[in-house]
Amino acid sequence: MKTIAVLTSGGDAPGMNACIRSVVRGAIYHNLNIYGIIRGYKGVIEGDMIKMESRSVSNIIQQGGTILKSARSDEFRTKIGRQKAYEQMKKHGIEGLVVIGGNGSFTGAEIFYKEYGIPTIGVPGTIDNDLYGTDYTIGFDTAVNTALDAVDKIRDTADSHDRVFFVEVMGRDSGYIAIQTGIGGGAEIVMVPENPDSIEGVIESLRSGRNNQKSSSIVIVAEGEEVGNAHYVAIKAKEKLTNMDIRVTNLGHIQRGGAPTAMDRILGSRLGLAAVEGLIAGRKNEMVGIVDDKVVYTTFQDAINKKKPLNKDLIKMVNILSI
Amino acid sequence: MKTIAVLTSGGDAPGMNACIRSVVRGAIYHNLNIYGIIRGYKGVIEGDMIKMESRSVSNIIQQGGTILKSARSDEFRTKIGRQKAYEQMKKHGIEGLVVIGGNGSFTGAEIFYKEYGIPTIGVPGTIDNDLYGTDYTIGFDTAVNTALDAVDKIRDTADSHDRVFFVEVMGRDSGYIAIQTGIGGGAEIVMVPENPDSIEGVIESLRSGRNNQKSSSIVIVAEGEEVGNAHYVAIKAKEKLTNMDIRVTNLGHIQRGGAPTAMDRILGSRLGLAAVEGLIAGRKNEMVGIVDDKVVYTTFQDAINKKKPLNKDLIKMVNILSI
Amino acid sequence: MKTIAVLTSGGDAPGMNACIRSVVRGAIYHNLNIYGIIRGYKGVIEGDMIKMESRSVSNIIQQGGTILKSARSDEFRTKIGRQKAYEQMKKHGIEGLVVIGGNGSFTGAEIFYKEYGIPTIGVPGTIDNDLYGTDYTIGFDTAVNTALDAVDKIRDTADSHDRVFFVEVMGRDSGYIAIQTGIGGGAEIVMVPENPDSIEGVIESLRSGRNNQKSSSIVIVAEGEEVGNAHYVAIKAKEKLTNMDIRVTNLGHIQRGGAPTAMDRILGSRLGLAAVEGLIAGRKNEMVGIVDDKVVYTTFQDAINKKKPLNKDLIKMVNILSI
Amino acid sequence: MKTIAVLTSGGDAPGMNACIRSVVRGAIYHNLNIYGIIRGYKGVIEGDMIKMESRSVSNIIQQGGTILKSARSDEFRTKIGRQKAYEQMKKHGIEGLVVIGGNGSFTGAEIFYKEYGIPTIGVPGTIDNDLYGTDYTIGFDTAVNTALDAVDKIRDTADSHDRVFFVEVMGRDSGYIAIQTGIGGGAEIVMVPENPDSIEGVIESLRSGRNNQKSSSIVIVAEGEEVGNAHYVAIKAKEKLTNMDIRVTNLGHIQRGGAPTAMDRILGSRLGLAAVEGLIAGRKNEMVGIVDDKVVYTTFQDAINKKKPLNKDLIKMVNILSI
Missing domain, CATH: 3.40.50.460 (Phosphofructokinase domain)
Known part of the structure; x- marks a missing residue:
């Protein structure tokens, strides 16, 4: 693997920039070329991507939003859209992809892999914390x-x-x-x-x-x-x-923006690095998460379909504490 | 003048507590007794008031809201309500009143004075900054x-x-x-x-x-x-x-709450002290404000009726800066 | 068990008030009387304690510091000091104690138990996060x-x-x-x-x-x-x-104060309740913590003596991310 | 006047970026070319400057520090340094200069004008608020x-x-x-x-x-x-x-950095625009300020030498409020 790319997809979440920074510097540390794709899958199709250097991600760790922008792409849901996407990736020599986003973003990546064999690691980036396979998603603590x-x-x-x-x-x-x-x-x-x-x-x-x-x-x-x-x-x-x-x-x-908390910056940093190292290790179609303070990889299938239950103790505690 | 009282009325605004603290300590500094009235004019009518000491207002300068609470009082709009209010004030020996609030609060104070001769100084406390007679109202900068x-x-x-x-x-x-x-x-x-x-x-x-x-x-x-x-x-x-x-x-x-900014704490402190010193100097039916960094007193009539225009330069500047 | 007490000891930490609130309301929920002891062990010796009601802890969850105050007590290190402490507890009918603090506070509690048999549950409250038996201590995330x-x-x-x-x-x-x-x-x-x-x-x-x-x-x-x-x-x-x-x-x-983060408020709330429920269940000489999102109890011995290592991945990550 | 330039000099202050943005967009609005000079007078001497467009200053109004950077320049204190500076300005066609900074920065500008006739308007940017000719300096309220x-x-x-x-x-x-x-x-x-x-x-x-x-x-x-x-x-x-x-x-x-407050952003915006309009109107060797909510221009001589006294009422108030 010589070259990978990173994109953000779905709703933006604070800590995405910390994660992008970690993907970029992690890739460079491991001697990979790294592209930043603008506006998610839309940018893949349109070839809207830039070669990232270490300095490209200076001074973004504290910024909300995503410097790579995010957008919906109806075209990527079509066969023809995904073919264009593949051609752009081939043209740029991209052999692996890190997708920071939520459920919908991972579904797209999985279909794309089945059709074109480009391995993807997903990173859970959504303020809702509703993804199985990680204790917390990037952006939740800030929200x-x-x-x-x-x-x-x-x-x-x-x-x-x-x-x-x-x-x-x-x-x-x-x-x-x-x-x-x-x-x-x-x-x-x-x-x-x-x-x-x-x-x-x-x-x-x-x-x-x-x-x-x-x-x-x-x-x-x-x-x-x-x-x-x-x-x-x-x-x-x-x-x-x-x-x-x-x-x-x-x-x-207002719940979507703002400088990320320490927890979201650290989570984003850990997951970004683990995504790159997962690709290098040959992983694909998996979401990387942190469970009990350890890095774990979960298949997109499970991440998308399994339910992460709310801690019942917390629900009960509300009543006790409001007496 | 031996004894005065302070109340907050109308919508709460950050900095009101800084102002209450200043009224209380200013009164004590000038050897006056000072009552804090709970829930505005409603509290006057119901005699819901407490003797304040210097320690009563410790550690409140940084708190949003108002420790004296605020409430509407339809009863104070009636003759019979105001008579009850007067009796409570007489009973507690209150000879002067500081009212922290907005337009409506000052109107009530003025009618009350005409009927019972209790002098009031108003302090502009409202996030809207729409009062004539002061450059800024308490709470505006925080909002x-x-x-x-x-x-x-x-x-x-x-x-x-x-x-x-x-x-x-x-x-x-x-x-x-x-x-x-x-x-x-x-x-x-x-x-x-x-x-x-x-x-x-x-x-x-x-x-x-x-x-x-x-x-x-x-x-x-x-x-x-x-x-x-x-x-x-x-x-x-x-x-x-x-x-x-x-x-x-x-x-x-969310615009109403939160720890007040430096400006609102200082404004509240200055105006609270000036209200007390105004009462001592025999002032009445006036709102105290800061104009061009100087304490000024404006009649309730003017404060209520005159319009403070928006700086036209600011309106124009929006267009220039968004090119 | 009819009556328990709570105190804070050692350096203050944001989230201690959330924990005190949870101890108090948890105790009331479980039909216990609850005393708040002022200034840690010093307050025990001097009998400086107040009966807490649900309203006693209203509106404190967002406040830094500790409403119960904290202080050093050299006297509690002496046999005679601990005897006075025991007499005060007997006098107030206190049969169990929740101590929110760090290492030194737990050492004192353990000696006290050996001498007088009053069961104590410790709650880890220190910004340093250096206690074995819990992933995080109260105050760390805010700091x-x-x-x-x-x-x-x-x-x-x-x-x-x-x-x-x-x-x-x-x-x-x-x-x-x-x-x-x-x-x-x-x-x-x-x-x-x-x-x-x-x-x-x-x-x-x-x-x-x-x-x-x-x-x-x-x-x-x-x-x-x-x-x-x-x-x-x-x-x-x-x-x-x-x-x-x-x-x-x-x-x-400045690292010690300020409104606690969500994490510290929730951690404080969970641990406070678990401390009370631990005492009711007959536990003693243990610190309550959260490990992998589950409540666990660790003996004071282990909490004090065992070392919680720093995650080596984090140390390594600093170098990778700063390239 | 066709072309002007802007630089920041001395200690950085929150709101400087809001001011730079306003200078740039104000210049463009008035059909001037505008250069941003990097690292203050050092950048003038070295010709380190870039042509600014409206988009160059997007999304900086909320950032602390200065995107143009600041630096000391011992060389500008020498005749030979200022000659190099003049040659760079001539080369870029710069006919006027906006200097955002403090005392020392204005002194340099004045000497430079006397030698080479390039008009400068100074903007008070320093957290200390110690400049005569303006009620507040940029950065003070945030600090x-x-x-x-x-x-x-x-x-x-x-x-x-x-x-x-x-x-x-x-x-x-x-x-x-x-x-x-x-x-x-x-x-x-x-x-x-x-x-x-x-x-x-x-x-x-x-x-x-x-x-x-x-x-x-x-x-x-x-x-x-x-x-x-x-x-x-x-x-x-x-x-x-x-x-x-x-x-x-x-x-x-920490007092120097951080997102500027509303007041510092608005002050920076007003002063930046007024500096440009001052240059256009033929002003020179003056600092622009806001006194009693009005734009005023003060000679560098006065801004540097006159003393702005501290409001004595405030000093007195500390004692009253701490009883």
């Missing part, structure tokens, strides 16, 4: 700390006005961000898809909290339909709890 | 920096995905937060009530920016009806700019 | 992120002036803070006690980095004698590298 | 907020251990950073060069504070000889206050 910082601010105003706040956080199919933000933020209630509360149950909890002399409350809601929609839940709650001053806030896209 | 931090994060993801973001900030009737956040955040467009852009103009600017090779853009929208509603504006923009990836985020209540 | 934030700032000025900075971080006997700060901060060199670099080696690395077109460099130094003293190392480096602009900064006590 | 954030953290640990902390901040000849950090941080004492406390006075204040039931104290020290050296003062204090636990921390270089 939680950003959400927590917001909840701390909201708590100031909730306390000052004796209000109830419904705060919606990201994580459509997974309650990781919600549960960590909820415990860290001292929330009274956390609504996660893994443990669906009935809205009635939430209303009952708020009522008994008020009886228990709580003057303000925070409810964290993991985004989703109805019970995952903070506005919807709040409207229902207002109907029943007419004596409470109920407000809603949706943290939105 | 701007919080919004700016959010915009920095959003810029990371906007750049990574070549997106256009409409970001709604607070300031219903005033574009102060929007213009400062816009300039500080390097926004391409800032929509403020003082200088209403047509939505068509905004769309045109985004189109020409894209032609000018800008791959991402930030539009700051000061909250309001239609043109002040980021979701509404974004929907209109999407209709015309179908090739752009347009997103919306509403920063919401 | 690393604080140090990292400082290094990001220093990198701005190092780059602007083409300087070499020696940055000293905490961790007298352990390089955990240094190695994580170094990798996260993109440092060129990290000097840790576990892997002593010769000063000559450091000088050589800096020289070759400069030859390799690096215009600025960051060296992280874990505090200690000579090779752990950034000022000393810098003086030696200046003698040899006369053409470089070399500066030193010692991050000092 | 104060950084110092304040550090003091908030130190207060956590001071309170937890009942300690006295001496915290040294930057500002060799001016107490601006110290006084604002002190008031904002709730310090008990602030030692500034403008109002030299005797060390005995400081010791007396600490002793009476302790008598007055203060369990912890913060003393802010503006750097300098003896009374401006926190370590020295602390040693003296320890000799007399043997029952207090006294610690020292020097905030050091």
Whole structure:
């Protein structure tokens, strides 16, 4: 193996740049040529890629987002798109690929391998932490700390006005961000898809909290339909709890950006290096992760299909700590 | 004058605690007794107040919100409510009042004075900075920096995905937060009530920016009806700019909380002390402010009715800096 | 068991308050009385303790430091001091103790148990992360992120002036803070006690980095004698590298304070609850920790005497990533 | 005037990049060519400069440091150095210069003008805020907020251990950073060069504070000889206050870096544009500043020689607020 490439795909996540830096410098350390592909699979198809040097990734470890940019590529889902992609890779002499992204990105890589035999190692880069095969995904810790910082601010105003706040956080199919933000933020209630509360149950909890002399409350809601929609839940709650001053806030896209935390920089750095070393060792179609502080490789099949359960102790702990 | 009291009223703002601390210690320094009234005018009516000592305000200067809490009081708008309030003040021997809040709070104080002769000094505490008689209100600088931090994060993801973001900030009737956040955040467009852009103009600017090779853009929208509603504006923009990836985020209540900036702590401290010294000097029915780094007192009439214009140079500068 | 108590001992660490909150609410949840002891073992001897209610720990989860305060107690090292302590505990009916602190605190607890049979569970609260029996100690993640934030700032000025900075971080006997700060901060060199670099080696690395077109460099130094003293190392480096602009900064006590990160709040919460449940289950003389995301209990003997090694991969990675 | 250039000189300050961006885009807006000179006057002499486009300054407004770098230039202090500088400017067709920096930088510009007639406008960029002719210098507000954030953290640990902390901040000849950090941080004492406390006075204040039931104290020290050296003062204090636990921390270089605050970004933006417009209007040998929210130009002579006094009210307020 002489030449590899790296791309970011799917939603951006803080720590992706730390990972790109590690892939680039890891490749150079192991005497490989390394290309950075711009805008994910779209850039492969269009041959939009640049040869990276050690200096190309100076001073990016602390930056949010991804210097390689990310984009959707409908074309890569077609046979003809993937053929163009292969031709570009052949043209540049690329023999291996590191894909930093999530589920969808790995699916594409696997199909591409089956058709053209280019080995890929995936790196879990998504704030949602919903990937099997790694304890944490790149960006998750930063997203939680950003959400927590917001909840701390909201708590100031909730306390000052004796209000109830419904705060919606990201994580459509997974309650990781919600549960960590909820415990860290001292929330009274956390609504996660893994443990669906009935809205009635939430209303009952708020009522008994008020009886228990709580003057303000925070409810964290993991985004989703109805019970995952903070506005919807709040409207229902207002109907029943007419004596409470109920407000809603949706943290939105701020959860995706910002300087990565130490944990995300280190995770990105470790995984980037391990991806390169995995390719060199002949691995393919696997996602690299850290489980119990050790580097592990998981087949794309498992990473995509298996479910990483939420720690039930954490869900239980919310109730104990909010008494 | 032997005994005075302090309350916070209206929306909470970072720096209010620094101001309360300064009122309390300023009063003690000048040998006055000082009461802290809980939940604004509601607390006056209910006699919910506590004698403050120097230690009562230890370690609060860095806290957002208000330790005295704030609340609406419909009862204080009635004659009978104000009579109860007066009786409580007489009972506690309170001869002067410091009210930290906004427009509505000062109106109440003025009526109360006309009826019962209790002198009040107002302190401008509101994140909106929309009060005449002071260059800055307590909480404004913190709100701007919080919004700016959010915009920095959003810029990371906007750049990574070549997106256009409409970001709604607070300031219903005033574009102060929007213009400062816009300039500080390097926004391409800032929509403020003082200088209403047509939505068509905004769309045109985004189109020409894209032609000018800008791959991402930030539009700051000061909250309001239609043109002040980021979701509404974004929907209109999407209709015309179908090739752009347009997103919306509403920063919401995080703008109210958080540890105050240096400027808000110092402003709160200066104004709190000046309010106490104003009462001692026999002032009444005035708001204390800082204009050109000097303490000034403005009648409630002027503070409430006069308009503080937005610096036109700043509006113009947005366009120059986004080329 | 009807009544237990909690104290903090040794250096304060962010997340201790989250842990105190969890001990208090965990105890109440399990129908125990709970005392908060002020100033560690000193407070036990002096009977300086207060009955805690659920509301006693409201709104502290986000605060640095410890509301129970911490202090040295030479008296507790004496037989007579411990006897007084025992009498106070008997007087208050305290049958179990949670000690949040480090090595020295656990040693005291063990002696006390041998003499008076009061069971204690220890909780690892120290920013240094140098305790066997837990992957992370409370406060470590916050300290690393604080140090990292400082290094990001220093990198701005190092780059602007083409300087070499020696940055000293905490961790007298352990390089955990240094190695994580170094990798996260993109440092060129990290000097840790576990892997002593010769000063000559450091000088050589800096020289070759400069030859390799690096215009600025960051060296992280874990505090200690000579090779752990950034000022000393810098003086030696200046003698040899006369053409470089070399500066030193010692991050000092800022590493101990500040609002805890999500990780430290969650860790503190989990460990506090597990400490209470350990006592209820009849455990004693053990430190509770989290290893591989599971609660584990380790004897004080092992926690104090066994060494938790630094991950060698991380040390190696610094060199690869700084090429 | 067809072509101008911009450079940064002296110590870097957060907001310099916002200012560079504004100079570049302001120049382009007014149809001027604009060069960015690397490493200050050194870069002029060496002809190290690049033509700037609007895109050259994208995404830098939030970055600390200076993308143009800064350096000392002993050669520019010589006649021969300045002649080389002039030749480079002639060669590039540069007819005007914007110098972002402090006192020393303006002195150089003035001499250069006298010899070669190249008009220069200076922009006050220094964290110390010690320049006459502007209410605030670029970088000051960020430095104060950084110092304040550090003091908030130190207060956590001071309170937890009942300690006295001496915290040294930057500002060799001016107490601006110290006084604002002190008031904002709730310090008990602030030692500034403008109002030299005797060390005995400081010791007396600490002793009476302790008598007055203060369990912890913060003393802010503006750097300098003896009374401006926190370590020295602390040693003296320890000799007399043997029952207090006294610690020292020097905030050091972290005060120079970091993402600029809103105020510094806006100030940098306004001053950069005004500098360009000043050159166009034929101004020279002047520093542009903002006084009472208005753009003003001050001769280099006055900016260099006149003294901007510290607001005496602030000094007095420290004592009142720490009772």
